[in-house]
Amino acid sequence: MIEASGADWKLLTDLLQERFGLHYAEGREEILAARLRPRLEALHLDDLRAYYHFLRAHPAREEEFTELTRRITNNETYFFREPAHFDAITGHIVPAFGGELRHRPLKVLSAACSSGEEPYSLSIRLTDAGLELAGLRWEIDACDLNPLRLETARQATYEGLAFRATDDATRERCFRQVAPGRWELRERYRRQVKFFLANLAAPTLGVGWGAYDIILCRNMLIYFSAAAFDRLIARFAQLIRPGGFLFLGHAESLFDRSTAFAPVEFPHTMGYRRLETGG
Amino acid sequence: MTRTPAFLSSRLEALSHPAERSLRDALIIEALGDPSPAVRDVAVAWAARCLEPGELLPCMADDADAVLRNAALAALERQGPYAVEAVGRLTSDPDPDVAMFACQVLGGIGSVEATPALLVALARPEVNLRQAAAEAAGRLRARDAVPALISLMEREPWLQLAAVDALGAIGDERAVEPLLALVPGSFVAAPALDALRRIGSTAPLARLLPLLTAREHAALRVPLIRAIGGCLRDAAPSAELLALGRELEGEHGTDSAWRLLADRLSGEDDDPDATPAAPDDRARLRGGGISARGAGAIALAAGVASLHPLLIRRATDADWAAWIVPLARRFGVPAGAAATALLSHGDPEVRAGTLRVVPAAAIGASRLLALLADADEIVRVAALDAVGELADDATAPALGERVGSAVAAERAAAARALARLSDPAVAAELAAPLAEGAPEAATIAALSVLRHHRVAQLDDRVLALVRAPSPALRRAALRAAAVIPGSPAEVVLFRALADRDAAVQVEALELLVGHGGPRVRATLLAMLGVADSLRYHVIRALGRLGAVESAAPLETLFGTAPLHEQLEILTALERIGNARSREFLAECLTHSHVEIRRAAAQGLASLAGADDMALLHQLATSSDWVLRSEAARACGRLQLPAGRPLLLDLVRDLEPVVARTARAALAGSP
Numbered sequence A: 001m002i003e004a005s006g007a008d009w010k011l012l013t014d015l016l017q018e019r020f021g022l023h024y025a026e027g028r029e030e031i032l033a034a035r036l037r038p039r040l041e042a043l044h045l046d047d048l049r050a051y052y053h054f055l056r057a058h059p060a061r062e063e064e065f066t067e068l069t070r071r072i073t074n075n076e077t078y079f080f081r082e083p084a085h086f087d088a089i090t091g092h093i094v095p096a097f098g099g100e101l102r103h104r105p106l107k108v109l110s111a112a113c114s115s116g117e118e119p120y121s122l123s124i125r126l127t128d129a130g131l132e133l134a135g136l137r138w139e140i141d142a143c144d145l146n147p148l149r150l151e152t153a154r155q156a157t158y159e160g161l162a163f164r165a166t167d168d169a170t171r172e173r174c175f176r177q178v179a180p181g182r183w184e185l186r187e188r189y190r191r192q193v194k195f196f197l198a199n200l201a202a203p204t205l206g207v208g209w210g211a212y213d214i215i216l217c218r219n220m221l222i223y224f225s226a227a228a229f230d231r232l233i234a235r236f237a238q239l240i241r242p243g244g245f246l247f248l249g250h251a252e253s254l255f256d257r258s259t260a261f262a263p264v265e266f267p268h269t270m271g272y273r274r275l276e277t278g279g
Numbered sequence B: 001m002t003r004t005p006a007f008l009s010s011r012l013e014a015l016s017h018p019a020e021r022s023l024r025d026a027l028i029i030e031a032l033g034d035p036s037p038a039v040r041d042v043a044v045a046w047a048a049r050c051l052e053p054g055e056l057l058p059c060m061a062d063d064a065d066a067v068l069r070n071a072a073l074a075a076l077e078r079q080g081p082y083a084v085e086a087v088g089r090l091t092s093d094p095d096p097d098v099a100m101f102a103c104q105v106l107g108g109i110g111s112v113e114a115t116p117a118l119l120v121a122l123a124r125p126e127v128n129l130r131q132a133a134a135e136a137a138g139r140l141r142a143r144d145a146v147p148a149l150i151s152l153m154e155r156e157p158w159l160q161l162a163a164v165d166a167l168g169a170i171g172d173e174r175a176v177e178p179l180l181a182l183v184p185g186s187f188v189a190a191p192a193l194d195a196l197r198r199i200g201s202t203a204p205l206a207r208l209l210p211l212l213t214a215r216e217h218a219a220l221r222v223p224l225i226r227a228i229g230g231c232l233r234d235a236a237p238s239a240e241l242l243a244l245g246r247e248l249e250g251e252h253g254t255d256s257a258w259r260l261l262a263d264r265l266s267g268e269d270d271d272p273d274a275t276p277a278a279p280d281d282r283a284r285l286r287g288g289g290i291s292a293r294g295a296g297a298i299a300l301a302a303g304v305a306s307l308h309p310l311l312i313r314r315a316t317d318a319d320w321a322a323w324i325v326p327l328a329r330r331f332g333v334p335a336g337a338a339a340t341a342l343l344s345h346g347d348p349e350v351r352a353g354t355l356r357v358v359p360a361a362a363i364g365a366s367r368l369l370a371l372l373a374d375a376d377e378i379v380r381v382a383a384l385d386a387v388g389e390l391a392d393d394a395t396a397p398a399l400g401e402r403v404g405s406a407v408a409a410e411r412a413a414a415a416r417a418l419a420r421l422s423d424p425a426v427a428a429e430l431a432a433p434l435a436e437g438a439p440e441a442a443t444i445a446a447l448s449v450l451r452h453h454r455v456a457q458l459d460d461r462v463l464a465l466v467r468a469p470s471p472a473l474r475r476a477a478l479r480a481a482a483v484i485p486g487s488p489a490e491v492v493l494f495r496a497l498a499d500r501d502a503a504v505q506v507e508a509l510e511l512l513v514g515h516g517g518p519r520v521r522a523t524l525l526a527m528l529g530v531a532d533s534l535r536y537h538v539i540r541a542l543g544r545l546g547a548v549e550s551a552a553p554l555e556t557l558f559g560t561a562p563l564h565e566q567l568e569i570l571t572a573l574e575r576i577g578n579a580r581s582r583e584f585l586a587e588c589l590t591h592s593h594v595e596i597r598r599a600a601a602q603g604l605a606s607l608a609g610a611d612d613m614a615l616l617h618q619l620a621t622s623s624d625w626v627l628r629s630e631a632a633r634a635c636g637r638l639q640l641p642a643g644r645p646l647l648l649d650l651v652r653d654l655e656p657v658v659a660r661t662a663r664a665a666l667a668g669s670p
């Protein structure tokens, strides 16, 4: 166990919250400690307070924050997770946007995309829905905090559990086997997806980003503190154009919060529509 | 507009001004009954902070408003030890409901000082009240309540469950016989077994073992497995256990006890009550659920050989090994032909587990050496560790060969094992990997042997390798050089402080700190004058060395140093801890940077003694929660009567971390 008092833990977890929005429930110190221990060893620090001081004041703190993001984020994801969202997009939202999309591409943001399964799943589903044939174009921006995951996303090569919800036929069709058990996504599904590093809790988030028709932000907000959650939703309201949609993970909701979004029901799931005014 | 917590708390904060105290208190009480849980949460914190228990007690008696009552209960619970006396008096309140709520609060607070108040409630006639008192006694682990709980259990069928649970939580052996009387025939047999498990005495074994294979008690088998597992913690081999083993081996059918044990041993995790809260927590449960461990203990203690592969394969997991290995060795299983058979089992995890469980001497060198060629890496590594346990020079050539293995885990295990052999054996085997042109990984492994076992005749080679071109090699060589006595080795470490690789520099610094001595301190002191990235580590090193002579130069440096070095300076001064550094730390309490004030407070709190109550009072009344928390920590460490009033105030702090620290400090009070 790392030597630390309750105050040390609070200082550190408050800092992580301030910096990344990530909230650490009390009582989970042991887990966090196990992830931090190698960092303390590498920096020759012997207690958590010294590490906290490092993150607050050391000239190399930015590098250390990057190092940290690789350890403290939960990056669990897989292809076609919560597929009802993809059905809603291809079956309801795109048709409803209709004519508008003849003049400009559909713009989607996959916020907290981890290793890319989510935006690629959507890309596959949009292709399968025949958008290209109908002359429609789309662009998917995908961002995450963890640079290692983004590297995987750019390589687009997956194995094992990434395919737990993918049937064999789809895998054969959309991927190319590059080694036993390793599959690379075919180019036609990759070219519309752009990855970039971003901290969704950063105060300057979204400056210079475009307006989106749809934002997917799934299974990240559960790790966010209430305040960071509210801030990000408010920011999304500025990034989605009126009438656009926001999708959250099934354990996350805007229930009981006053936001610029109204809930909309789709078959087997729900989303949130950006209201024309407010926010 | 709805009242958000932020809105309410800002209002409450505004009202915390003393002049408006009565208004504030009324608002807090009103907010305790607010329909929104978020508002109530804020109000509970403020109520715990600002209201006396006496002001909250009337809400507790309010039958009409359950919301208000529960919030008041929560506030009292949050006041912790501060409220114990006032709430304790209520266990004799004529209104049994009030007394019952009082018991609940006392249970939530958990200070054992409340035991006498609970005994009052346990002696009253009202059933609900006694039930609440029994539950609270369990949460307090109140040993003094054991006789009362036992008699409650014997006389009151209604209250048996509460009493049984409480006795299990308390874990006192006096309860063993009365609990056993409830097994297997009563409706609380399963809870009674769970209580016996938690008590963990060996006494019930004779009575419990035969029940496990009895068909008529098949429904109790899981609680039995868990309970027996608990009772085996300190048990010795016995004829009864062996008899149970024979009986278990006699019947492997679907409904047999043997099958159930096998299922528990192969299941990932079985205990519904141990279901991990989050995926991450699963790692913590790898050591096995309660019934898996119970089944494992039975399989070993009763010598159920057919279950051993299932169990022993789990010994490759460190958490499991930590409890399987001592237990297996205590019962001397597996041994002889059974152990030999397990060593050639088809599952590599069984082979590796056996190597961890069976003492190496019992397996013998020739068998172990043969296993060094096993097809599976985990088996080879376990065999290397077992060979190390033998500490036999005859195994040296085989170990020497593995120091050059391509597998990192094998190299490390071979190095560990070699380090236990005699000087000549080590010298002979390390000559090749240390030679010019040997693969780097092998040389690093060889150096790691020398770090734990110096061989004088290899000293020169080690000192030469400190100049190797590869930084990784240089670091490994430095570690080995650090155990060489005398000045040539120290010179090498000093020189490495100027290495072109930062990691090598820091390594050298760490090793020099381990050496200590006036020369090291003088050199480090001189290095304070050089403003480079190493200085941060130098400051830390001086602190770890407790170098008193560095206090003044560190203070001087403080004025011009960047923040990260300033913080390290304060930590170093805390470690040096002389009167002068204290004074400096005290001055820093008014520094303009919050982290500096905090680091200074941390240092002062660590150094505070009985004469420093005024200082602790100052910290305890600070507006920065970190300083208040430091005060609580110091009071807990000092355990002085004079610190108690401070702690009773801090225990009601709005910041939960401060309250918790104070509560822990009070619990440690003499």
Ligand SMILES: C[S@@+](CC[C@H](N)C(=O)[O-])C[C@H]1O[C@@H](n2cnc3c(N)ncnc32)[C@H](O)[C@@H]1O
Residues within 6 Å of the ligand: A019, A020, A021, A022, A073, A074, A075, A076, A077, A078, A081, A111, A112, A113, A114, A115, A118, A143, A144, A145, A146, A149, A198, A199, A200, A201, A202, A217, A218, A219, A220, A249
């Ligand atoms: C559980 S994954 C979810 C992946 C995907 N959206 C899904 O639903 O399968 C959560 C991701 O959130 C990312 N994340 C956490 N905090 C973040 C932050 N402050 N900014 C951006 N991404 C963050 C993590 O790196 C991780 O990849």
